[in-house]
Amino acid sequence: MDNLEALKHAPAELGIHDLIASRWSPRAFSDKAVSADDLTKIFTAASWAASSTNEQPWRFLVGRKGDETFAKILESLVAFNQTWAGKAPVLVLSAGKKTFSPGPYGGGANDYALHDTGAASATMSLQAMALGLHTHGMGGFDKEKARAHFGIPEDFEIGAVWALGYLGEPDSLSEVLKGRELAERTRKPVGEFVFSEWDVAAKF
Numbered sequence: 001m002d003n004l005e006a007l008k009h010a011p012a013e014l015g016i017h018d019l020i021a022s023r024w025s026p027r028a029f030s031d032k033a034v035s036a037d038d039l040t041k042i043f044t045a046a047s048w049a050a051s052s053t054n055e056q057p058w059r060f061l062v063g064r065k066g067d068e069t070f071a072k073i074l075e076s077l078v079a080f081n082q083t084w085a086g087k088a089p090v091l092v093l094s095a096g097k098k099t100f101s102p103g104p105y106g107g108g109a110n111d112y113a114l115h116d117t118g119a120a121s122a123t124m125s126l127q128a129m130a131l132g133l134h135t136h137g138m139g140g141f142d143k144e145k146a147r148a149h150f151g152i153p154e155d156f157e158i159g160a161v162w163a164l165g166y167l168g169e170p171d172s173l174s175e176v177l178k179g180r181e182l183a184e185r186t187r188k189p190v191g192e193f194v195f196s197e198w199d200v201a202a203k204f
Helices: 002-008 036-047 068-076 079-085 113-130 143-150 175-181
Strands: 058-064 090-097 134-138 156-165 195-197
Touching (some): 068 079, 068 090, 068 143, 079 134, 079 156, 113 156, 143 156
Antiparallel strands (some): 090 156
16 A cells, blocks of 8 residues: 555655645545544535635535435446445535625625635545545536435535545456556646746746
8 A cells, every 4th residue: 555655646856745745536445434533624624725705605415334425425426436436435525605695795696616615625635635534536426416316406506526535455446447546647747737828838
């Protein structure tokens, strides 16, 4: 396992914080349960993410393996994701409220709700890493099925599903997924997505 984590670690010469460098998205999860204390820390961390006007528009539905919430989230996933995500001890469904609360913005449209929910999800993931846990975000699920399962109001835009738990053994995966699990991580160079003008790469 240490070799796998070393393989997935971002290159040290990049100079980024180790918590960020060590974050990756495994598909092999251990069946070890995540404690209530750790879940509280993880979602408390999410609550401290930045959001437009401090609206904090996010909502997380959290299922623990064996409970009804977990089953509903799992059933919403595409079959491919069900094969591995069902082994994780925790599944999370995120959503963001599309309107502001009454106040300065008068309950108007919050165009940043899903952006802010993503920021909270990233913070959640980093806190999980700090506790020795891993997360894997997924877009491969049926949003309308999830909405129906939980009676999610139309005022909420559904974000993503997250698997959360302790790292498992790659050998528990199919050969195709095992290959992905053991593959080296890659990222675009900064010059491909940081610009000073639309078509001019930024220079620091």
